[in-house]
Amino acid sequence: MEKGLSIKTIVAIGIGSAVFVILGRFVSIPTGIPNTSIETAYAFLALMSVVFGPIAGLLIGLIGHALKDAVFYGSIWWSWVIVSAFVGLFIGFFANRINIQSGVFASKQILIFNIAQAVVQAIGWFLIAPALDVLIYAEPANKVFVQGVIAGISNIITVGVIGTILLVSYAKTRNKSDSLSVE
Template sequence: MNKTLSTKLVVAIGIGSAIYGVLGLWGFSIAPNTFIKPALALLTIFGAIFGPIAALLIGLIGHTITDAIAGWGIWWGWVLSSGIIGLFMGFVQKRATFSVKNGTYSKGDIIYLSSTGVIGILLGIIFAGAFDIFIMGEPFDKIAIQVGGAIIADVLVFFILGLPIVLGLVKANKKNTQLKIEK
């Protein structure tokens, strides 16, 4: 197995990280320091196209960029959370029946992506909350509100933006097998 990253994958990680980093600055406030951030959909899209390692790195690098640009310091628990979410979003790309490029998927692939996406969000956000409480010394009640809000926000973005965009890309690349050649 080739353990090096291809040039295409490195470029995708760079572009995805930059876009995720800049778009991460934009969102709708729903609780203290908690936002609905449409940028999360990018982890779903890049994960489905390029796989779990790419989406993991895009989440890590992109969130670091967001925090650095915003000027509030880098919150490593939340950076790692974005990486965890990206990792889980990318698992679908490893399924034999799923390919954005070839336009192939099954109902099982959509169920799998939906499940791994939600699991990744839950694990990532709960990890970030625990990190903030135990490492950063943040108060439990504040973090409980942030974690609850972030889970709801991320699940909404995933199902309203991320999943439909991935399905649209797969369907756009689907080969029409209904065509017949007439003689």
């Protein structure tokens, strides 16, 4: 049994974190709500979480979001970084139910993926992020719950559309598990 993370997973965490930073900085769309954007980085985080598992998802969300905040904003907003890690971790936990490595990502897997990501993100953005904003930063509850709901809805839609497309495309690169036949 393999102990620790594989070299492949460690490399994926490094590259995934860097891509998260780039997407978070250059491929996000402002919503009009202060400090809240439509983030394509979460579709990529979902892909990496499904392909490489929950620990990779957690670390890509944590490192990628923290680096993005530190580099582009000068300080880290830990409540949202924690939720990014939470989202990566828990989407990764559902990877076994999807089994993307089998090369199959059809209606059943798409449904499982989208229910899982929507529930995980709703918990993270609608509840955890605003609660941590209030607890850590003493932010006004009405402000941060609006931000959380807007971020959550936009991330659920973004992952639902772009994340599903990425996973369908990735599955097509895998050999179908039932493609072997006895001659």
